[in-house]
Amino acid sequence: MVKKVAMIATNGYEDLELHYPRIRLIEAGYEVDLIGLSEDIIKGKHGYPIKPDLAMDDANPNDYIGLVLPGGASNPDHLRRYDSVLNFVKSINESKKLIAAICHAGWVLISARILEGKAATSYFAIKDDMINAGVLFKDEAVVIDDNLITSRSPEDLPAFMKAIIEYLKKIK
Amino acid sequence: MVKKVAMIATNGYEDLELHYPRIRLIEAGYEVDLIGLSEDIIKGKHGYPIKPDLAMDDANPNDYIGLVLPGGASNPDHLRRYDSVLNFVKSINESKKLIAAICHAGWVLISARILEGKAATSYFAIKDDMINAGVLFKDEAVVIDDNLITSRSPEDLPAFMKAIIEYLKKIK
Numbered sequence: 001m002v003k004k005v006a007m008i009a010t011n012g013y014e015d016l017e018l019h020y021p022r023i024r025l026i027e028a029g030y031e032v033d034l035i036g037l038s039e040d041i042i043k044g045k046h047g048y049p050i051k052p053d054l055a056m057d058d059a060n061p062n063d064y065i066g067l068v069l070p071g072g073a074s075n076p077d078h079l080r081r082y083d084s085v086l087n088f089v090k091s092i093n094e095s096k097k098l099i100a101a102i103c104h105a106g107w108v109l110i111s112a113r114i115l116e117g118k119a120a121t122s123y124f125a126i127k128d129d130m131i132n133a134g135v136l137f138k139d140e141a142v143v144i145d146d147n148l149i150t151s152r153s154p155e156d157l158p159a160f161m162k163a164i165i166e167y168l169k170k171i172k
Numbered sequence: 173m174v175k176k177v178a179m180i181a182t183n184g185y186e187d188l189e190l191h192y193p194r195i196r197l198i199e200a201g202y203e204v205d206l207i208g209l210s211e212d213i214i215k216g217k218h219g220y221p222i223k224p225d226l227a228m229d230d231a232n233p234n235d236y237i238g239l240v241l242p243g244g245a246s247n248p249d250h251l252r253r254y255d256s257v258l259n260f261v262k263s264i265n266e267s268k269k270l271i272a273a274i275c276h277a278g279w280v281l282i283s284a285r286i287l288e289g290k291a292a293t294s295y296f297a298i299k300d301d302m303i304n305a306g307v308l309f310k311d312e313a314v315v316i317d318d319n320l321i322t323s324r325s326p327e328d329l330p331a332f333m334k335a336i337i338e339y340l341k342k343i344k
Contacts, residue, residue: 015187015218015220016220019191019192020192020195023188023329023330024192024196024199026330027196027329027330027331027333044218046216046219046220047218047219047220048187048188048218048219049218157195157199158195158199159199161199
């Protein structure tokens with residue numbers, strides 16, 4: 001059976017931070033479900049459109065081996081307002097499945113309250129928010145702490161996805 | 173020494189067809205030079221911006237182990253008008269180095285006159301142009317004929333890049 005990875009995004013996502021991980025995971029043989037707040041087409045901050053595969057309320061964390069969250073400031077700023085999103089993130093984390101977040105997506109992890117004592121990175125603009133949430137902040141292209149993989153910006157996508165693919169290969 | 177792959181693009185490129193291969197090659201350990209008609213920032217058809225690493229007139233085909241051409245109709249429609257572009261493509265092909273093209277990028281290969289008798293694919297809209305240029309046309313996600321790798325559209329990017337990475341791994 002093909003293993004499925006979840007991604008959650010809404011309008012304003014950083015275009016490459018959604019599409020590069022999505023296509024890269026498909027290339028590596030995984031199925032990717034893009035979960036939206038609804039099934040309406042969403043657009044990246046540069047305008048790239050994509051239709052979510054399903055809506056947040058229809059998504060079950062048990063269906064996935066991990067979660068990848070793209071950034072783009074407006075995207076996670078909106079996602080963190082929804083209990084459905086935060087509960088999904090908490091559930092994935094409680095099952096010790098992969099949680100990967102890049103750029104501003106750290107905001108969603110902060111509101112899901114899963115960062116206390118964890119080593120992580122983010123876009124530099126939200127560094128203070130990350131530290132105030134209990135993060136041991138590192139200014140590195142990719143930071144891996146147990147099931148948490150984080151990166152800073154689109155320039156880090158090669159390191160981010162290399163780490164994610166290696167992590168997923170190890171799980172059975 | 174890090175091996176370098178060339179990409180050539182101008183305004184109107186299909187955003188993911190440029191950025192997915194570019195980041196994927198970097199992830200795999202290659203250096204990528206994006207060659208523009210000039211060094212001015214170019215934008216994809218959906219608006220994603222990128223600054224070329226160098227201008228066409230400053231590019232030397234001997235510096236590269238291969239060439240990847242993104243689509244987006246307007247992009248190759250303009251590139252094919254330049255002898256500098258066509259001579260670069262011909263030189264890469266004469267050295268039997270990788271030529272990879274997706275979507276509408278087949279137009280550039282047609283004008284470089286390197287397709288006669290080759291198996292290849294393209295976006296369906298330019299299928300007639302490909303066949304008239306002597307192509308044995310195949311409607312498949314990726315078609316590999318010696319040093320030529322072609323795909324149809326952004327949906328084929330996983331197959332396209334998997335084939336390109338496998339091809340490049342084999343060359344010394």
